[in-house]
Each structure stands twice: as C-alpha cells, then as structure tokens.
Amino acid sequence: MLLSATVSAKTISIESLNAxxxxxxxxYVLDCGTIQARDMSLFNPLLSTRKPMNMAVPCxxxxxxxxxxxxxxxxxxxxxxxxxxxxxxxQGVFHLTxxxxxxxxLKEIGVEPKNVTYFAPSHLHLDHSGNANYFTQSKLLMxxxxxxxxxxxxxxxxxxxxxxxxxxxxxxxxxxxxxxxVFGDGSTIILSTPGHxxxxxxxxxxxxxxxxxxxxxxxxxxxxxxxxxxIPVWNDKKQTIQSFAKIDHILDNTSAxxxxxxxxxxxxxxxxxxxxxx
Ligand SMILES: [Zn+2]
Numbered sequence: 411m412l413l414s415a416t417v418s419a420k421t422i423s424i425e426s427l428n429a430x431x432x433x434x435x436x437x438y439v440l441d442c443g444t445i446q447a448r449d450m451s452l453f454n455p456l457l458s459t460r461k462p463m464n465m466a467v468p469c470x471x472x473x474x475x476x477x478x479x480x481x482x483x484x485x486x487x488x489x490x491x492x493x494x495x496x497x498x499x500x501q502g503v504f505h506l507t508x509x510x511x512x513x514x515x516l517k518e519i520g521v522e523p524k525n526v527t528y529f530a531p532s533h534l535h536l537d538h539s540g541n542a543n544y545f546t547q548s549k550l551l552m553x554x555x556x557x558x559x560x561x562x563x564x565x566x567x568x569x570x571x572x573x574x575x576x577x578x579x580x581x582x583x584x585x586x587x588x589x590x591x592v593f594g595d596g597s598t599i600i601l602s603t604p605g606h607x608x609x610x611x612x613x614x615x616x617x618x619x620x621x622x623x624x625x626x627x628x629x630x631x632x633x634x635x636x637x638x639x640x641i642p643v644w645n646d647k648k649q650t651i652q653s654f655a656k657i658d659h660i661l662d663n664t665s666a667x668x669x670x671x672x673x674x675x676x677x678x679x680x681x682x683x684x685x686x687x688x
Contacts, residue, residue, distance in 0.1 A: 418588075419587050419588030419589075419602055420587060420588030420589050420590070420602075421588055421589055421602075422589040422591070422599055422601070422614075424659075424660065424663045424664065426596060426599075427599070427614060427622075427660060427663075427664050427666070428663075428664055428665075429596055430616075431595070431596050431597045431616035431618065432618065433474065433475065433593070433595050433596075433597040433616070433618070434475050434618055434688060435472055435473065435474050435475070435597050435598060435615065435616070435617065435618075435688070436472070436473045436686040436687070436688045437470060437471075437472055437615060437617060437620075437623075437686060437687040437688070438470065438471040438472075438473070438519055438683040438684070438685075438686045438687075439468050439470055439680050439681070439682050439683055439687075440468060440469045440470065440471065440485070440512060440515040440516070440682070440683050441466075441467075441468065441509065441510055441515070441682060441683075442467045442468060442469040442483070442484070442485020442486055442508070442512050442537075442540070442541075443467040443485055443486035443490065443506060443507060443508040443509075443537070443540070444464050444465065444466060444467060444506070444507045444508075444509075445464070445465045445467055445486070445504050445505070445506055445537055445672075446462055446463070446464050446465075446504065446505040446506075446507075447462060447463050447464075447465060447503070447504055448462045448502065448503060448504070448505070449461075449462065449503070450462065450463035450632070452503070452642060452643055453631040453632065453635065453640070453642045454631070454632065454634055454635050454638070454640030454641075454642065455640060455641070455642075455643060456638050456639075456640040457634060457640065463632070463674070464674050465537075465631065465632075465672040465673075465674060466671070466672055466673065466674050466676075466677030467485050467486050467537045467671075467672065468483070468485070468671055468677065468680070469481065469482065469483040469484055469485040469512060469538075469541075470482040470483060470613075470625060471516070471519065471521060471683070472598055472615065473686075474593050474597070474598070477527070477593040477594075477595075478526075478527025478528065478593075479521060479525065479526050479527050479528070480526075480527065480528040480529075480530060480551075480592055480593075480598060481526050481528070481529050481530070481545060481548070482530050482531075482532070482613050482625060483530075483531055483532055483538045483627070483671070484512065484529070484531060484538060484539055484540055484541040484542045484544070484545065485508075485512050485537065485538070485540050485541055486506050486508050486536065486537050486540040487508070487536075487540035487541060487574065488508060488511040488512055488513055488540070488541055490506050490507065490508040490540075491508040491509065491510070491511050495507075496508075499536065506536075506537075512540075512541045512544075513541070513544070515683055518683065518684050519683055519684050519686075523544035523545055523547070523548075524547045526545055526547070526548040527548060527549065528548055528549050528550075528551050528592060529542070529545035529548040529549070529550055529551070529578075529581070530550075530551035530552070530592070530600060530611070530613070531552065531575075532610060532611055532612065532613075532625075532626075532627025532628060532671075533556060533606060533607040533609065533610045533611070533627060533628065534556065534560050534570045534574070534575055534607070535569050535570065535607070535628070536569075536571055536574060538627070538628070539570075539571075539574040539575045540574055542574055542575035542577075542578055543574070543575060543576070543577040543578070545578070545581065546577045546578060546580050546581045547581070548581060549581070549582050549583075549584050550578055550581040550582065550583045550584065551584050551586060551590065551592065551600060552583065552584075552585075552586060552609060552611075553586045553587065553588075553602060553604070553608070553609025553610075553611055554585040554586060554587055554609065555604070555608040555609035556607055556608055556609025556610070557583055557585065557609065559607075559608060559609070560572070560575065560578075561579060568607055568608070569607075569644060570607075586600065586602070586609075586611075587602075588602045589601050589602055596616065597615070597616050598613070598614075598615055598616075599613070599614040599615075600612075600613055600614075601613065601614055601624070601656070601657070601660070603627065603629045603653035603656065603657060604646070604649040604650075604652075604653060605629070605641075605645050605646050605647075605649035605650030605651075605652070605653045606627070606628045606629065606642065606644070606645050606650065608646070608649075610627055610628065610629065610653070611627060612624055612625060612626055612627045612629055612657065613625040613627070614660070614666065617687050617688055618688060619687075619688050620687045620688065621665055621666075621667065622664060622665055622666035622667070623666060623667050623668075623669050623687075624657065624660070624661070624666050624667070624668050624669065625669050625671060626657075626668055626669060626670045626671050627671065628642075628671070628672065629650075629653055629654070629657060630668075630670045630673075631670070631672045631673070632670065632672065632673050632674075633670060633673050633675065633676070635670075636668070636670065639651075639654060
C-alpha cells in the first residue's frame with residue numbers, strides 16, 4: 411500500500427459540534443465598514459440584475475471567560491475613516507467606507523490589540539485583513555494553504571494585498587490543516603471551507619444563551635448566494651461546492667444558525683458592540 415504524501419485535513423465530527431457547551435463565551439459584532447459593489451452579479455453570476463449593492467463588513471470579537479480573546483476578521487482599513495466619503499478600490503469596482511474605526515470599537519469593549527490572544531481571518535481579502543497588522547502579537551490561526559500563499563509571489567493572483575497584512579509575518583502562526591478547536595473546549599471551532607480562497611475558513615460558536623451560530627466568512631456573500639448556490643466569479647468552483655455541502659450537512663444536523671457576514675439585510679438586525687451575544 412502506498413502512503414499518501416499529504417496529511418489529510420482534520421474534520422470535526424457532528425457529534426462534537428452537538429456536544430453541549432457550558433463555557434460562557436461572548437460574541438461582539440463590530441462595524442468594520444461598508445463595501446458598495448457596483449455590480450453585485452460578480453458575487454453571484456446566477457442573478458440577472460447587475461445593480462450595485464452595499465455589503466456590510468463586520469468583524470467580531472469572541473471573549474472566552476478564562477482563555478483569552480479571539481478576533482475574527484479585521485474589516486476594512488481604519489485609515490479609510492479619514493475620507494468622509496470613502497475611497498474607491500479595484501479601479502472603481504468597489505467603493506469603501508468606514509464610519510467608525512475598529513480600534514475605537516475594540517477600545518470601547520476594553521480590548522487592546524496587544525491583548526488579543528488569537529487572530530483568525532476567514533481569508534485575507536481587503537475587507538477581512540484591513541487592520542490585520544494590529545494583531546502581530548496574537549497567535550495567527552490560518553490554514554497553512556492561505557498562509558503560504560499570502561507571503562508568496564502569487565498572493566495578488568488570489569486577490570490578497572500584502573500591504574494589509576505584511577506585519578503578520580512576525581506573528582506566531584499556528585498552521586491549520588482543516589477544522590480547529592480554538593480554545594480546546596469545543597466552544598469555538600474553525601471550520602475549513604475552501605473555495606473563495608484556498609484556505610478560506612468559517613467559525614462555529616456555541617453561545618450558551620443565543621445558541622450555536624456559524625460565521626460564514628465569505629462562503630456566502632448574500633442570502634441569494636445560499637438560496638441559489640451562486641458562486642462568485644473568482645472562486646474555485648469545485649472547492650466551493652464541497653464547502654457548501656459541508657456547511658449544509660452541519661446546518662442539517664446541528665441546531666446552528668448561519669450568519670452571512672456581508673448580507674446587508676441580516677446586518678441591520680444585529681445587536682452591535684458594545685452589546686454582545688452570549
Ligand atoms: Zn468579503
């Protein structure tokens with residue numbers, strides 16, 4: 411028998427996801443900007459409309475009662491807040507605005523970047539890595555595939571702009587290959603969901619009062635993507651379909667709700683920081 415050269419990716423069991431957690435984690439939703447996409451069909455070619463659409467850009471803080479703090483995604487760059495009308499990106503394909511800086515919202519809930527234990531970006535596109543350079547002292551929880559890519563000459567091909575995250579090179583990287591239990595107690599689990607980038611990841615949280623939620627990263631951009639399984643033009647289709655199936659399987663077999671991070675209608679309903687979900 412030939413031994414495979416690659417170590418197969420870790421997959422968390424449905425049984426583990428269904429195991430009840432009594433760990434009182436808190437989830438804060440920060441407003442880390444807005445992206446206007448001038449043609450939303452780029453994100454879902456199955457839509458006939460080519461109209462513009464505003465996408466919410468949240469970032470998240472998870473406070474564990476005893477094991478530290480996780481920041482999930484780093485939003486759009488705080489510097490954009492200096493331009494009251496926002497800035498253009500990708501030759502006018504996007505218009506970016508930031509009303510409140512991530513730093514000020516972290517401060518409001520008593521968090522300084524240097525005290526963040528773990529930083530986990532769903533992936534490193536500009537709306538998820540804008541403030542990544544704040545988190546050089548945190549342990550970096552990224553799939554090894556995206557990490558290797560991020561610091562290679564191919565980064566730009568995957569839409570990664572190294573200026574947003576180059577300081578992470580000095581951070582301690584925990585090289586992930588698949589699903590990962592962040593605090594080791596089942597409360598907070600990174601799910602490998604490749605497709606939007608080779609190492610794209612989502613986050614499964616067990617909130618004692620709110621119930622279980624999955625933060626989608628960019629597995630889906632809008633509710634419509636989930637309704638018709640539309641796949642953005644940049645994605646690896648095969649990987650994305652497999653990731654859709656993985657998350658569908660989890661949603662069908664657990665009590666978790668899916669939070670589609672960029673969905674503007676969903677964003678309006680969120681209880682924003684300094685309030686929190688527990
Ligand atoms: Zn995004």
